[in-house]
């Protein structure tokens with residue numbers, strides 16, 4: 001029977017939190033494999049083991065695990081029984097030798113790397129490495145090379161069994177989604193905000209998404225894009241909620257009353273307040289934006305400060321110190337880039353002044369805001385917010401049975 005052995009970053013899982021982290025990671029792995037009829041995901045002495053059904057599609061499993069935050073690396077492994085008191089390595093070495101004879105990728109050199117989870121085992125890791133290495137050399141004729149071998153045989157020794165694998169696949173690292181609470185991500189349909197959400201998810205946050213659309217004054221194009229982006233990001237957290245807030249009418253009201261250069265900051269402050277209310281409803285501890293310092297007018301030090309002042313929860317800006325090329329590279333890696341660059345019209349393209357103020361002063365903004373019914377506008381936005389749910393893997397329609 002085939003297994004997957006998963007290693008997590010032990011440093012990230014310190015002390016009393018460890019059980020909590022591990023349980024969450026196991027739960028997330030189960031969610032990511034939900035539709036593949038894989039149910040046995042178990043803790044195994046600071047590793048996690050998945051027992052695969054015989055017909056499992058290994059590539060598909062690997063593809064899912066590559067997106068589960070908290071996984072450092074994983075490998076497809078086979079189990080061999082061990083006898084603790086009288087460990088006979090012939091069985092293990094024989095199975096490994098056989099597996100290598102059928103191995104698809106050609107190799108000229110190899111090494112064996114063994115780890116013991118049970119220190120009561122009379123053999124040391126090095127004993128096992130030597131014995132297995134000698135056998136592999138004998139049956140394959142390939143050379144042992146400790147530095148940069150073409151192939152590494154990994155052996156994980158437990159009390160009654162050993163697991164061996166011939167590959168090691170990188171996981172995404174980070175922390176299991178859910179261990180760092182929930183945050184509300186302001187998502188625009190541009191390149192940056194999906195990357196910002198991804199960075200927070202990678203640190204263990206669950207993301208709830210909030211999008212401000214220009215509706216009813218523009219089409220739903222930006223909403224469709226945002227839905228696509230949220231669906232892509234849901235592959236990292238399995239379930240997402242998106243609130244779409246029609247913002248066109250609110251913007252029109254600001255335009256009617258405020259001097260043009262202040263509009264951008266005023267829109268942003270209202271977004272922060274509306275998203276803040278939704279965040280409270282969803283028990284989020286922070287708001288997340290894709291701001292990067294100095295990129296556009298709303299992201300100068302002065303304007304960021306004035307926008308921040310409207311928030312009642314922390315505003316997290318994971319991209320603040322990154323430049324566009326770095327952010328773009330990440331968007332390509334995550335798979336959001338091609339969707340993000342499709343043309344659209346969100347509320348930002350509505351009523352944007354040609355010369356926005358880049359050094360807005362809080363006193364000026366407070367004075368202007370006194371001429372609006374800010375509370376009323378916030379309420380209008382919150383009341384009109386439309387929630388929708390996303391899942392990954394996608395729920396498949398049941399196939400009709402004949």
Ligand code: ATP
Pocket residue numbers: 185186187188189190191192193194210211212213288289290291295296298299346347348
């Ligand atoms: P992005 O690429 O994410 O659109 P940007 O470089 O275009 O960012 P801005 O348009 O100033 O910069 O937006 C800064 C941040 O404000 C965005 O990253 C996003 O978090 C938030 N934001 C902007 N517009 C919207 C919107 N229509 N709905 C939700 N959030 C938004």
Ligand code: MG
Pocket residue numbers: 188190348
């Ligand atoms: Mg934008």
